Amino acid sequence: MDTQTLKTNTDLRQIVEHDLGPASIRSGRASLYKCPFHNERKGYSLAVWADGYRCFGACDTSGDLFDWLMNYRQISFTDALEQLGTTRPNPTIQKRSPSLAHSEPPSAQWQRNACEVVDLAEETLWSSDGEPALNYLLSRGLTSAVIRDARLGYIPGDYRDWRELCGLRVPCGITIPWFAADALWAVKVRRATGFPKYVQIAGGSSHGLYGADYLRYHQTALFCEGEFDVLVARQEVGKWLCPVSLGSASNRLPARWQAELSGCSNIFVVYDNDEAGSKGADQLLKISPRFRELKLPFAKDISDYYLHGGDVYEWLADFIGDQATYPEGIRYVR
Structure with a gap:
């Protein structure tokens, strides 16, 4: 039996279930798991189909049946064939699936600095200095609970001004932090006027x-x-x-x-x-x-x-x- 036939006759989801246990989430034809290749703790970035897998998270690894066996079980191509109960074919016909470009959150240092900015801006928003910005947000129909949950904040100053805060150059205005998947991806600032009205603090990611x-x-x-x-x-x-x-x-x-x-x-x-x-x-x-x-x-x-x-x-x-x-x-x- 050649490798293509072997892959066609083997459902990779069953192999992965044997290795990782029952899928945490099933969606259509995909089974979703916490990715073991980058020790994922939050979210379910590893998608497994009958004919392949891919991590849509930090490591962006992907492959087919043989890639899984060799990468997860740390075995050779020959050992993978033996585990699947077949004889060794010509290994030259085995091809790895190319990985696609992936997006990463900003550096850990940037995130630490930016989190300090978010904390400071959030505290300012709920102080007397932040009253104009808070009134603006409430006038847009947002409730106090939503504003707090989103951790919106405020850096006082003219819309043309920038301030040096926590090692970052921050424009004045309403801060909008982008938290997702245990990371702070970006902090955008909504300025009172000017163009562009929304400015992102340098060093953040545009892939959140x-x-x-x-x-x-x-x-x-x-x-x-x-x-x-x-x-x-x-x-x-x-x-x-x-x-x-x-x-x-x-x-x-x-x-x-x-x-x-x-x-x-x-x-x-x-x-x-x-x-x-x-x-x-x-x-x-x-x-x-x-x-x-x-x-x-x-x-x-x-x-x-x-x-x-x-x-x-x-x-x-x-x-x-x-x-x-x-x-x-x-x-x-x-």
């Missing part, structure tokens, strides 16, 4: 997924264009689906987050009603048939729709269904 940690609780995801859209949607319909954002319509979905989306049977895309939003939505729709674009009845984005009297829940009710799978710890959702 805002709101990704909530995906584990839901079977439906909602891609929004901006962070404030995510927070409004989480506040209004967080019981039924998980809003997430790439931060911009021009940003592409990194491979590592596709595994986090494997548990979602439906993925809706509601980008801004403009040319950039349309192009960004088209890119997401190409990834999988599970992605489906929704259009707002009016307004440019979810935040604008909400502020002009739109009922986010009523608009999405036909698509949500009756699946309220949010954890009880999220008390602020309506």
